[in-house]
Amino acid sequence: MPDAVKVKFCGLATGQAVADAVQSGADYVGFVFFPPSPRNVTLEQAAALASNVPAGVTKVALTVDADDSALDALIAQVAIDMLQLHGHESPARVAEIRALYGIPVMKAVGLADRADLDNLEAYLTVADQILVDAKPPKDAVLPGGNGLSFDWRLLQGRQWPCPWMLAGGLTPQNVSEAIRLTGAGQVDVSSGVERAPGEKDAALMSAFIQATKTA
Numbered sequence: 001m002p003d004a005v006k007v008k009f010c011g012l013a014t015g016q017a018v019a020d021a022v023q024s025g026a027d028y029v030g031f032v033f034f035p036p037s038p039r040n041v042t043l044e045q046a047a048a049l050a051s052n053v054p055a056g057v058t059k060v061a062l063t064v065d066a067d068d069s070a071l072d073a074l075i076a077q078v079a080i081d082m083l084q085l086h087g088h089e090s091p092a093r094v095a096e097i098r099a100l101y102g103i104p105v106m107k108a109v110g111l112a113d114r115a116d117l118d119n120l121e122a123y124l125t126v127a128d129q130i131l132v133d134a135k136p137p138k139d140a141v142l143p144g145g146n147g148l149s150f151d152w153r154l155l156q157g158r159q160w161p162c163p164w165m166l167a168g169g170l171t172p173q174n175v176s177e178a179i180r181l182t183g184a185g186q187v188d189v190s191s192g193v194e195r196a197p198g199e200k201d202a203a204l205m206s207a208f209i210q211a212t213k214t215a
Protein backbone atom coordinates (compact mmCIF):
# COMPACT_ATOMS: atom_id res chain seq x y z
CA MET A 1 0.00 0.00 0.00
CA PRO A 2 1.46 3.43 -0.93
CA ASP A 3 2.35 5.82 1.91
CA ALA A 4 -0.40 8.27 2.87
CA VAL A 5 0.05 11.77 1.49
CA LYS A 6 1.28 14.10 4.24
CA VAL A 7 -0.66 17.28 4.89
CA LYS A 8 0.49 20.67 6.16
CA PHE A 9 -2.05 23.24 7.28
CA CYS A 10 -0.42 26.66 7.11
CA GLY A 11 -1.36 29.89 8.85
CA LEU A 12 -2.89 28.57 12.07
CA ALA A 13 -3.48 31.52 14.33
CA THR A 14 -5.68 30.31 17.20
CA GLY A 15 -5.68 27.48 19.69
CA GLN A 16 -8.92 26.20 18.18
CA ALA A 17 -7.40 26.09 14.69
CA VAL A 18 -4.40 24.15 16.00
CA ALA A 19 -6.64 21.70 17.86
CA ASP A 20 -8.83 21.21 14.78
CA ALA A 21 -5.81 20.69 12.53
CA VAL A 22 -4.32 18.09 14.87
CA GLN A 23 -7.68 16.38 15.32
CA SER A 24 -8.19 16.14 11.56
CA GLY A 25 -4.82 14.38 11.19
CA ALA A 26 -2.36 17.06 10.06
CA ASP A 27 1.27 16.02 9.76
CA TYR A 28 2.59 19.60 9.82
CA VAL A 29 1.18 22.83 11.25
CA GLY A 30 2.46 26.20 10.05
CA PHE A 31 2.68 29.55 11.83
CA VAL A 32 3.07 32.70 9.75
CA PHE A 33 5.43 35.45 10.91
CA PHE A 34 4.64 38.18 8.40
CA PRO A 35 2.75 41.20 9.77
CA PRO A 36 0.81 42.07 6.56
CA SER A 37 -0.79 38.61 6.60
CA PRO A 38 -4.23 38.01 8.13
CA ARG A 39 -2.60 34.85 9.55
CA ASN A 40 0.28 36.62 11.26
CA VAL A 41 1.11 35.59 14.82
CA THR A 42 3.44 37.20 17.35
CA LEU A 43 6.25 35.24 18.95
CA GLU A 44 4.25 35.09 22.18
CA GLN A 45 1.14 33.77 20.41
CA ALA A 46 3.17 31.23 18.47
CA ALA A 47 4.95 30.00 21.61
CA ALA A 48 1.57 29.29 23.22
CA LEU A 49 0.18 27.64 20.07
CA ALA A 50 3.28 25.49 19.60
CA SER A 51 3.13 24.25 23.18
CA ASN A 52 -0.19 22.55 22.39
CA VAL A 53 1.01 20.64 19.35
CA PRO A 54 1.58 16.95 20.13
CA ALA A 55 4.84 15.17 19.35
CA GLY A 56 4.77 13.71 15.86
CA VAL A 57 3.21 16.80 14.30
CA THR A 58 5.91 19.02 12.78
CA LYS A 59 5.71 22.69 13.79
CA VAL A 60 6.79 24.94 10.94
CA ALA A 61 7.63 28.66 11.25
CA LEU A 62 7.11 30.62 8.04
CA THR A 63 9.27 33.71 7.61
CA VAL A 64 9.84 36.12 4.73
CA ASP A 65 13.40 37.41 4.19
CA ALA A 66 13.98 37.39 7.95
CA ASP A 67 17.34 38.61 9.23
CA ASP A 68 19.44 36.80 11.82
CA SER A 69 18.12 38.82 14.75
CA ALA A 70 14.50 38.00 13.88
CA LEU A 71 15.39 34.33 13.45
CA ASP A 72 17.41 34.31 16.71
CA ALA A 73 14.36 35.61 18.59
CA LEU A 74 12.03 33.16 16.89
CA ILE A 75 14.19 30.13 17.60
CA ALA A 76 14.75 31.24 21.20
CA GLN A 77 11.08 31.80 21.98
CA VAL A 78 9.09 29.29 19.94
CA ALA A 79 9.60 25.52 20.00
CA ILE A 80 9.58 24.94 16.25
CA ASP A 81 10.82 21.95 14.26
CA MET A 82 11.29 23.47 10.81
CA LEU A 83 11.77 26.85 9.14
CA GLN A 84 9.89 27.69 5.94
CA LEU A 85 11.59 30.47 3.99
CA HIS A 86 8.98 32.18 1.85
CA GLY A 87 10.80 35.27 0.59
CA HIS A 88 13.61 35.93 -1.86
CA GLU A 89 16.23 34.06 0.15
CA SER A 90 19.13 33.08 -2.14
CA PRO A 91 20.53 29.53 -2.14
CA ALA A 92 23.51 30.84 -0.13
CA ARG A 93 21.20 32.40 2.46
CA VAL A 94 19.21 29.16 2.75
CA ALA A 95 22.45 27.24 3.36
CA GLU A 96 23.54 29.83 5.92
CA ILE A 97 20.25 29.64 7.86
CA ARG A 98 20.34 25.86 7.83
CA ALA A 99 23.86 25.86 9.26
CA LEU A 100 23.12 28.58 11.82
CA TYR A 101 20.02 27.07 13.42
CA GLY A 102 20.50 23.33 12.95
CA ILE A 103 16.86 22.58 12.15
CA PRO A 104 15.41 21.51 8.78
CA VAL A 105 14.75 24.30 6.30
CA MET A 106 12.05 24.26 3.63
CA LYS A 107 12.46 26.79 0.81
CA ALA A 108 9.32 27.96 -0.94
CA VAL A 109 9.68 28.45 -4.68
CA GLY A 110 6.95 30.02 -6.81
CA LEU A 111 6.14 28.50 -10.18
CA ALA A 112 4.30 30.09 -13.07
CA ASP A 113 6.08 28.53 -16.03
CA ARG A 114 8.89 26.19 -17.02
CA ALA A 115 11.59 28.83 -16.55
CA ASP A 116 10.83 28.91 -12.83
CA LEU A 117 11.89 25.28 -12.55
CA ASP A 118 15.53 26.37 -13.10
CA ASN A 119 15.23 28.62 -10.07
CA LEU A 120 13.82 25.73 -8.05
CA GLU A 121 16.74 23.47 -8.96
CA ALA A 122 19.21 25.91 -7.42
CA TYR A 123 17.78 25.06 -3.98
CA LEU A 124 17.81 21.28 -4.22
CA THR A 125 21.20 20.85 -2.59
CA VAL A 126 20.85 23.50 0.11
CA ALA A 127 17.31 22.99 1.47
CA ASP A 128 15.94 19.99 3.34
CA GLN A 129 12.63 20.32 1.51
CA ILE A 130 11.14 22.44 -1.27
CA LEU A 131 7.65 23.93 -1.09
CA VAL A 132 6.48 24.15 -4.69
CA ASP A 133 3.95 26.99 -4.63
CA ALA A 134 2.19 29.24 -7.13
CA LYS A 135 4.14 32.37 -8.02
CA PRO A 136 2.34 35.36 -6.48
CA PRO A 137 0.93 38.04 -8.80
CA LYS A 138 3.31 41.02 -9.24
CA ASP A 139 1.15 43.35 -7.14
CA ALA A 140 0.37 40.81 -4.39
CA VAL A 141 0.69 41.90 -0.76
CA LEU A 142 1.49 38.34 0.29
CA PRO A 143 4.24 36.19 -1.27
CA GLY A 144 2.10 33.12 -0.56
CA GLY A 145 -1.24 32.13 0.85
CA ASN A 146 -3.11 33.72 -2.05
CA GLY A 147 -5.29 30.74 -2.95
CA LEU A 148 -3.87 30.61 -6.48
CA SER A 149 -2.85 27.45 -8.33
CA PHE A 150 -0.27 26.96 -11.07
CA ASP A 151 -0.37 24.55 -13.97
CA TRP A 152 0.28 21.25 -12.20
CA ARG A 153 1.29 19.66 -15.51
CA LEU A 154 4.61 21.54 -15.13
CA LEU A 155 5.53 18.92 -12.52
CA GLN A 156 4.56 15.85 -14.47
CA GLY A 157 7.43 13.39 -14.78
CA ARG A 158 9.76 15.46 -12.53
CA GLN A 159 11.78 13.79 -9.83
CA TRP A 160 13.94 15.64 -7.35
CA PRO A 161 16.52 14.32 -4.92
CA CYS A 162 14.98 16.09 -1.93
CA PRO A 163 11.49 15.90 -0.41
CA TRP A 164 8.99 18.43 -1.70
CA MET A 165 5.49 19.62 -0.95
CA LEU A 166 2.84 20.88 -3.37
CA ALA A 167 1.03 24.14 -2.50
CA GLY A 168 -1.03 26.86 -4.13
CA GLY A 169 -4.79 27.05 -4.39
CA LEU A 170 -5.41 23.54 -3.11
CA THR A 171 -8.91 22.78 -1.80
CA PRO A 172 -10.85 19.71 -0.67
CA GLN A 173 -12.31 19.65 -4.20
CA ASN A 174 -9.09 19.74 -6.23
CA VAL A 175 -6.38 18.20 -4.03
CA SER A 176 -7.01 14.66 -5.19
CA GLU A 177 -6.56 15.64 -8.84
CA ALA A 178 -3.47 17.72 -7.97
CA ILE A 179 -1.86 14.71 -6.29
CA ARG A 180 -2.76 12.46 -9.21
CA LEU A 181 -1.26 14.83 -11.77
CA THR A 182 1.92 15.76 -9.90
CA GLY A 183 2.67 12.65 -7.85
CA ALA A 184 3.06 14.84 -4.75
CA GLY A 185 3.67 12.92 -1.54
CA GLN A 186 3.00 16.01 0.60
CA VAL A 187 0.58 18.91 0.22
CA ASP A 188 0.23 22.30 1.90
CA VAL A 189 -2.89 24.45 2.12
CA SER A 190 -4.00 27.67 3.70
CA SER A 191 -6.83 29.60 1.96
CA GLY A 192 -8.59 26.44 0.80
CA VAL A 193 -9.44 25.42 4.36
CA GLU A 194 -10.58 28.85 5.54
CA ARG A 195 -14.10 30.27 5.94
CA ALA A 196 -12.67 33.82 5.79
CA PRO A 197 -9.09 35.14 5.36
CA GLY A 198 -7.11 33.86 8.33
CA GLU A 199 -9.98 31.80 9.82
CA LYS A 200 -9.45 28.08 9.52
CA ASP A 201 -12.53 25.86 9.30
CA ALA A 202 -12.58 22.47 11.03
CA ALA A 203 -14.93 20.86 8.50
CA LEU A 204 -12.82 22.04 5.55
CA MET A 205 -9.62 20.75 7.16
CA SER A 206 -11.24 17.39 7.75
CA ALA A 207 -12.61 17.26 4.20
CA PHE A 208 -9.17 18.16 2.83
CA ILE A 209 -7.50 15.27 4.67
CA GLN A 210 -10.22 12.88 3.53
CA ALA A 211 -9.74 14.03 -0.07
CA THR A 212 -6.01 13.29 0.04
CA LYS A 213 -6.85 9.72 0.95
CA THR A 214 -8.84 9.24 -2.23
CA ALA A 215 -5.99 10.41 -4.48
Ligand SMILES: O=C(O)c1ccccc1NCC(=O)[C@H](O)[C@H](O)COP(=O)(O)O
Binds near residue numbers: 143189
Ligand atom coordinates in the same frame (compact mmCIF):
# COMPACT_ATOMS: atom_id res chain seq x y z
O1 LIG B 1 -0.35 32.43 4.29
C1 LIG B 1 0.15 33.55 4.37
O2 LIG B 1 -0.47 34.52 4.82
C2 LIG B 1 1.54 33.78 3.89
C3 LIG B 1 2.13 35.01 4.08
C4 LIG B 1 3.40 35.25 3.63
C5 LIG B 1 4.10 34.26 2.98
C6 LIG B 1 3.52 33.02 2.77
C7 LIG B 1 2.24 32.77 3.23
N1 LIG B 1 1.65 31.53 3.04
C8 LIG B 1 2.38 30.49 2.44
C9 LIG B 1 1.93 29.11 2.61
O3 LIG B 1 2.63 28.25 3.11
C10 LIG B 1 0.67 28.72 1.98
O4 LIG B 1 0.19 27.61 2.62
C11 LIG B 1 0.89 28.41 0.52
O5 LIG B 1 1.37 29.56 -0.12
C12 LIG B 1 -0.42 28.01 -0.11
O6 LIG B 1 -1.38 28.97 0.16
P1 LIG B 1 -2.87 28.82 -0.41
O7 LIG B 1 -2.78 29.00 -1.88
O8 LIG B 1 -3.62 29.93 0.25
O9 LIG B 1 -3.35 27.48 0.00
